[in-house]
Amino acid sequence: MKKDIFDILVEISEIMNTIFETDELIPQILNITEKFLNVKRVSLMLIDDNKLKIIAATNLPVNFKEIEIPIGEGISGRVAMSGKPVIVNNESSCEDELGYKAKSYLSFPLKVRDKVIGVLNLTDKENDFFNNTDVKIAGYIASQCALAINRFSLYEEKKKTEHLKVIGKFTSSIAHDIKNLLQIVQSYIELMEIEMEGESEIKLYIDSICTEVKLIHGLTLDILDFANKQINLRKSRVRLSDFLNEIKKHADILTNLTPIKFEVTFEEDIEFECDKEKLFRVFFNLINNSIEAVGENGNIGLDVKKKDGDLIFELIDDGKGIKKENIDKIFDPFFTSGKMKGTGLGLAVVKEIVQAHKGVITVESEENKYTKFTVRIPIV
Ligand SMILES: Nc1ncnc2c1ncn2[C@@H]1O[C@H](COP(=O)(O)OP(=O)(O)OP(=O)(O)O)[C@@H](O)[C@H]1O
Ligand SMILES: [Mg+2]
Incomplete structure (x- = not known):
């Protein structure tokens, strides 16, 4: 019995919700698309520096990562610019923007709120054309895909911030120790200054050491203040x-x-x-x-x-x-x-x-x- 579209959408969202690692996300998106839409080729492109870059694909040559499509050019470039999907169903096959012959082509924008972050392309539906149900399923996969990519990039950002926090703590604890040691050095220099009363040349050297030590001391205080945020x-x-x-x-x-x-x-x-x-x-x-x-x-x-x-x-x-x-x-x-x-x-x-x-x-x-x-x- 043919599956109801509702069951398919539920199945897709269940699969997407079980993904916890970034590495699993992209291959799963490709699998889901192939499984539910029966197409020969899938490519997932993300916008980077005003160009679409293919980050994953099925049945494309290995060097597909070098392919870049300027926004506004070709079908996917236009989809990225307009934020609207494009469906092509041709009686005779024609070449797509990557130079492959195909009869059917479906290109969906990946959107987070109103911002287009990439494009999901499906090429050549096996022995058939894309119908309305396929378009709905592809649209749903594209929206789930955009949300998941956004969720993972936020997660990566958070991990980076946490890493920086650890480095910050580590640096400030070192700065703190250096500051305390420098205070001892400073006290000894002051004692030397008192002992050296009258010996002008050596006093000049001591002054210079004192200045340098104060500079390092000031620097450690800067780091501490900065790490503490609160002054x-x-x-x-x-x-x-x-x-x-x-x-x-x-x-x-x-x-x-x-x-x-x-x-x-x-x-x-x-x-x-x-x-x-x-x-x-x-x-x-x-x-x-x-x-x-x-x-x-x-x-x-x-x-x-x-x-x-x-x-x-x-x-x-x-x-x-x-x-x-x-x-x-x-x-x-x-x-x-x-x-x-x-x-x-x-x-x-x-x-x-x-x-x-x-x-x-x-x-x-x-x-x-x-x-x-x-x-x-x-x-x-
Ligand atoms: N009086 C100034 N004349 C010209 N440039 C200045 C002056 N004060 C600050 N700057 C510019 O501002 C930058 C930032 O100054 P800041 O004191 O924050 O850092 P820094 O001097 O580069 O490094 P640090 O103070 O940590 O040794 C400097 O690198 C310099 O380019
Ligand atoms: Mg400075």
């Missing part, structure tokens, strides 16, 4: 002049073997509340970038003023500037450009810290002229 502030009252002196001292160490000029100016000395260490790291990162941007020589200036209840820090350098096409990306994590060893985390962390202070950071730049970062935080 916890430890606020205290800070005098602006003390804070700027700290920054100046640090910038001088970084530039003392170069002709780079670093200048700090401020209008009024006030007290404000902030996480001193973290805000220091904001300027430490920004100044590091400026030093890298000016190269061998240049000018960097930090000016601070009060306006409408906010403290405004403007850091300007006359370095290489930022390309227009990059300016929207510089605060993105891992965006780095023009550096050998940049991690691209500096500005992402800077932005997080400024926002944790309920502040904003903006940038202005012209290539080969200047870059200006403005940090604005409310005075509390």
Whole structure:
């Protein structure tokens, strides 16, 4: 007895629902199509880079994976573009787009909501033409197929994210250990500095080691903050002049073997509340970038003023500037450009810290002229 279409659809959905591995999905789709529609050839194409690429097929030469069909061209290309199926039933056989002779051809779009993700092609129904029932079954297989492919790609994405989370945890635990060890190294260097009082040349070396250690320390803190996402502030009252002196001292160490000029100016000395260490790291990162941007020589200036209840820090350098096409990306994590060893985390962390202070950071730049970062935080 001939099976009722309803039974066929139920059987197809039962088979599709038992697939749990990506590897099984595609062969099953081909099997189902062959089994229920009795065709000589089935091909499944997915859109990639505005072209249809055959990802699986029955009865095609082995090198079918190299075949690419531009969207809009040939029957399947047109189906992908219009999102509508095409049925061809010819009395005499004609060539399909892959160069095969066939009398009947059925091409269905694979759609997820309104988006076409590929095409399912059935060629040459055995001793027959495609009838209305075949079209319904093929349409149902195509819709189940699109949903399954979408479900699996979401699943793959999820697996990737979980993998990244594990790497993130691993990295932050290492960063945490390095940070603790560096704190010990830093304490020993400070002790050496005290012991070496007066021996100017060695003191210079110690200063340099100290700077490098602080750089590594800052980097580990960036990684930790970034992995934690949540930035916890430890606020205290800070005098602006003390804070700027700290920054100046640090910038001088970084530039003392170069002709780079670093200048700090401020209008009024006030007290404000902030996480001193973290805000220091904001300027430490920004100044590091400026030093890298000016190269061998240049000018960097930090000016601070009060306006409408906010403290405004403007850091300007006359370095290489930022390309227009990059300016929207510089605060993105891992965006780095023009550096050998940049991690691209500096500005992402800077932005997080400024926002944790309920502040904003903006940038202005012209290539080969200047870059200006403005940090604005409310005075509390
Ligand atoms: N003052 C600046 N002048 C020119 N380009 C800058 C300046 N500040 C940032 N940039 C650009 O923004 C990019 C991102 O900066 P960010 O501090 O986030 O990462 P990085 O400096 O590349 O690496 P990291 O800080 O982790 O060592 C830099 O690679 C650089 O191309
Ligand atoms: Mg940086």
